[in-house]
Amino acid sequence: MVSLTIDGNVVQAEERTPLIKIAEKLGIRIPTLCYHPALEPYGTCRLCTVEVVKKGRARLVTACNYPAEEGIVVHTKSERVIKARKLIIELLLSRCSKAKVIQELAEEYGVKEPRFGEGDEDCILCGLCVRVCSEIVGANAISFTSRGIDREVSTPFHIASEECIGCGACAYLCPTDAIKLEDIKGTRKIERWDTSRPLQRCSICGNYFAPVAQLEYIKNRLNLPEEIFQNCPNCRRKSYAEQVAALGHI
Amino acid sequence: MSKIKSTEDFEKLQESVNKTRDPERLCITVCSGTGCHAYGCEKVTQAFVEEIRNRDLQDKVDIRTTGCHGFCERGPIVVIHPQEVFYQRVKVEDVADVVSETILKKNIVDRLLYVDPNTGKQIICEKDVPFYKKQRRIIFGNNALIDPTSIDDYIALGGYAALSKVLWEMKPLEVIDVIKKSGLRGRGGGGFPTGRKWEFCRNAEGDRRYVICNADEGDPGAYMDRSLLEGNPHSVLEGMIIGAYAIGSHQGFIYVRNEYPLAVKNVTIAIQQAREYGLLDRDIIGSGFDFEIKITRGGGAFVCGESTALMASLEGKLGEPRAKYVHTVEKGLWDNPTNLNNVETWANVPVIINKGWQWYSDIGTEHSKGTKIFSLVGKINNTGLIEVPMGISLREIIFDIGGGIPEGKKFKAVQTGGPSGGCIPESLLDLLVDFEKLTETGSMMGSGGMIVMDEDTCMVDVAKYFLNFLKEESCGKCVPCREGIRAMLEILTRITEGEGEEGDVELLQELSEVVAETSLCALGGTAPNPVLTTIKYFRDEYEAHIKEKRCPAGVCPALIQYSIDTERCTGCGACVKVCPQEAISGQRKQPHSLDQAKCIKCGACLEVCKFEAVIKR
Numbered sequence A: 001m002v003s004l005t006i007d008g009n010v011v012q013a014e015e016r017t018p019l020i021k022i023a024e025k026l027g028i029r030i031p032t033l034c035y036h037p038a039l040e041p042y043g044t045c046r047l048c049t050v051e052v053v054k055k056g057r058a059r060l061v062t063a064c065n066y067p068a069e070e071g072i073v074v075h076t077k078s079e080r081v082i083k084a085r086k087l088i089i090e091l092l093l094s095r096c097s098k099a100k101v102i103q104e105l106a107e108e109y110g111v112k113e114p115r116f117g118e119g120d121e122d123c124i125l126c127g128l129c130v131r132v133c134s135e136i137v138g139a140n141a142i143s144f145t146s147r148g149i150d151r152e153v154s155t156p157f158h159i160a161s162e163e164c165i166g167c168g169a170c171a172y173l174c175p176t177d178a179i180k181l182e183d184i185k186g187t188r189k190i191e192r193w194d195t196s197r198p199l200q201r202c203s204i205c206g207n208y209f210a211p212v213a214q215l216e217y218i219k220n221r222l223n224l225p226e227e228i229f230q231n232c233p234n235c236r237r238k239s240y241a242e243q244v245a246a247l248g249h250i
Numbered sequence B: 001m002s003k004i005k006s007t008e009d010f011e012k013l014q015e016s017v018n019k020t021r022d023p024e025r026l027c028i029t030v031c032s033g034t035g036c037h038a039y040g041c042e043k044v045t046q047a048f049v050e051e052i053r054n055r056d057l058q059d060k061v062d063i064r065t066t067g068c069h070g071f072c073e074r075g076p077i078v079v080i081h082p083q084e085v086f087y088q089r090v091k092v093e094d095v096a097d098v099v100s101e102t103i104l105k106k107n108i109v110d111r112l113l114y115v116d117p118n119t120g121k122q123i124i125c126e127k128d129v130p131f132y133k134k135q136r137r138i139i140f141g142n143n144a145l146i147d148p149t150s151i152d153d154y155i156a157l158g159g160y161a162a163l164s165k166v167l168w169e170m171k172p173l174e175v176i177d178v179i180k181k182s183g184l185r186g187r188g189g190g191g192f193p194t195g196r197k198w199e200f201c202r203n204a205e206g207d208r209r210y211v212i213c214n215a216d217e218g219d220p221g222a223y224m225d226r227s228l229l230e231g232n233p234h235s236v237l238e239g240m241i242i243g244a245y246a247i248g249s250h251q252g253f254i255y256v257r258n259e260y261p262l263a264v265k266n267v268t269i270a271i272q273q274a275r276e277y278g279l280l281d282r283d284i285i286g287s288g289f290d291f292e293i294k295i296t297r298g299g300g301a302f303v304c305g306e307s308t309a310l311m312a313s314l315e316g317k318l319g320e321p322r323a324k325y326v327h328t329v330e331k332g333l334w335d336n337p338t339n340l341n342n343v344e345t346w347a348n349v350p351v352i353i354n355k356g357w358q359w360y361s362d363i364g365t366e367h368s369k370g371t372k373i374f375s376l377v378g379k380i381n382n383t384g385l386i387e388v389p390m391g392i393s394l395r396e397i398i399f400d401i402g403g404g405i406p407e408g409k410k411f412k413a414v415q416t417g418g419p420s421g422g423c424i425p426e427s428l429l430d431l432l433v434d435f436e437k438l439t440e441t442g443s444m445m446g447s448g449g450m451i452v453m454d455e456d457t458c459m460v461d462v463a464k465y466f467l468n469f470l471k472e473e474s475c476g477k478c479v480p481c482r483e484g485i486r487a488m489l490e491i492l493t494r495i496t497e498g499e500g501e502e503g504d505v506e507l508l509q510e511l512s513e514v515v516a517e518t519s520l521c522a523l524g525g526t527a528p529n530p531v532l533t534t535i536k537y538f539r540d541e542y543e544a545h546i547k548e549k550r551c552p553a554g555v556c557p558a559l560i561q562y563s564i565d566t567e568r569c570t571g572c573g574a575c576v577k578v579c580p581q582e583a584i585s586g587q588r589k590q591p592h593s594l595d596q597a598k599c600i601k602c603g604a605c606l607e608v609c610k611f612e613a614v615i616k617r
């Protein structure tokens, strides 16, 4: 355990815990767009920038991945932090002027019209989609391509990816709603990745409940009963309930 | 050759190599470095081989193709030993004369000598050429003496003696101590004390340690690492093996840029030779120490030279940086303790062991020891690679070694530290070059690029040029670097196009501060340097662009105008012929006029006019 100070609060924490987690416990909110507790910190949006004073030296670091150390003093809202954060928000706004999360942040921090143009990109390149697809799903269907200002997320060679199982985890995590997911007539479409996957019908109620590819993917990795892949969760729950009820009669 | 199993074996090898070397024997060395290649040194070498064979002189004369001599401006370079006669710009047609005159009759071929432009005197020996006089070539000097594909050439000059000494006479901690005392600091950019880095890595928790040589060299115009690897690969290998022993590593990597095929080839040969001699892999020199080196080719992205990006790339992942709050000496390659050093840093190591830390630390300034290799390019008479002691002044580098600015133009600034370095003005020419002093100016040592600029350079345009490079080379991972550089570049572009607004300079400064402070890696951390230093030293130029819509150097097309001085124009019509826009008209022998609406400001008329009748404003 180490002892450190965050915004005047002296706290104990496991060594190397990311500062953001410690702050969260204290109820101190640090804004972030690319952090998710289930994923490895990535440090791209830089919104969680805080000031750390260590051995008398102050510097700006990112709270999502800066590890707790003995004796450090952390300021999450110092003048220097706010100044940097505001400019980062302004830069984001100038890239994605129409994104709601960014507009809200701008509002909160009093950032007016960006002084560096008003782009209408929808993707802020936080990488949540890429990371969830690789770290949690394991499909690695999408990745970053190109460098610098041309950087983007896409499937390999911009063509429909074989690896995409249509699970939609990327769309679920996207903070700007840049990844649209639609289930139409037995097909799941994720336009951004050019994905089109047939959905499985529940053998009991007949409703579509998940992409066949996703079910296959899970089947190949986990040793689960066949029934899971035929019936939708609703019907499965119902059938469990009936089974349990039946047990009760014995 | 059987493997060397002890120091005695090694000494025997040294003796046998030295026996075959007669210092009095005639030897023609032809520089085969990158620069000389461009000038066709291969054909010159071939011509020497044929000439010597035709005259049946094989028994009396050796021919050796060597690494880069540094004076690339004057290639192909040929030096005749033992007299050390220095011939420059040697062509195939000159070869017969060199052999018949210098080799056979000991006469000098005057037309191939270097002429000092200041004194008009011809110079015979390489060391007397002003370009070399103020250099101190302790790392780079052997390049000119050895054939990089011959391990015996390296051993004849004392090569691998340091390794033998380290493995048999020194404990790892003693080696670290010597490197610490020498004051050696990393030559790849950051200037971190090498001995301390080794010590951190040695002490870090983990059972497997790696050492890596950074040969990514992505700075445009820089080629010192390339020339070392191509010209003296064994010196880098020897440094790495010594470092690995000190750190306790058994696996090394050389991460080399894919665009350096000759470096890859020569290092591959060197590794093979070292293995055959028992200087690499298992039980090195019979000491029981094992160490192997693999070569990995990098894709050539500038950012892949950054330590964490390089390691990601080595692991087969996307080459982009990650946070370094936990240092790579603790968790680097595959999360193991990893020590990364630059090519030149590694090459310093055997020299320090051989000559001792005291000798080494006598060279340089208080906190910057030894020498540094710079690539001197731009508006300078003697372009090339130079190795100078730390603490030499910029003035000596540019005017004594570099021979000053061509065409009698005025010096304006020197850009040091690579694309994210800064521009240093004339008022600071007496600055003594070391890590601290360069940083104080707002620039940095970087990996050793030096671009000289003359009075015809627009400093706003220079800042724009470097930011444009960085915009392309930023990995794009983090917001301040990716979006901030874009924003700064937009503002700079606006200024150079005459659209600058009051407050733009302050806006650039504001952006610079946040980009530098909040970017994930040092690329973004240093990217504002070209902007900040040009504002600091050449603010008047920014003001002229913004307020007066004027480019004082006459570079920014939107801010200059060509016109014809009717008093001087003779109506010769030369300009009419070269203007691609048909913007100039007039009757023959009558003063002409220039249509501003058609003019694209290419300046062709100005160049062709013999009567100074074209005015640029």
Ligand SMILES: Cc1cc2nc3c(=O)[nH]c(=O)nc-3n(C[C@H](O)[C@H](O)[C@H](O)COP(=O)(O)O)c2cc1C
Pocket: B185, B186, B187, B188, B189, B190, B191, B192, B214, B215, B216, B217, B218, B219, B302, B303, B304, B305, B306, B307, B308, B340, B341, B342, B343, B345, B346, B447, B521, B522, B523
């Ligand atoms: C964008 C960027 C590019 C870099 N490129 C190189 C390079 O090409 N070669 C190099 O040796 N170091 C390069 N570095 C510095 C390395 O990150 C690292 O500090 C260095 O290799 C450590 O070796 P040293 O201590 O011997 O200097 C670069 C750093 C950054 C931020």
Ligand code: SF4
Pocket: B303, B320, B321, B473, B474, B475, B476, B477, B478, B479, B481, B482, B519, B520, B521, B522, B523, B524, B525
């Ligand atoms: S500072 Fe630039 S190069 Fe470094 S991680 Fe951020 S975007 Fe990539």
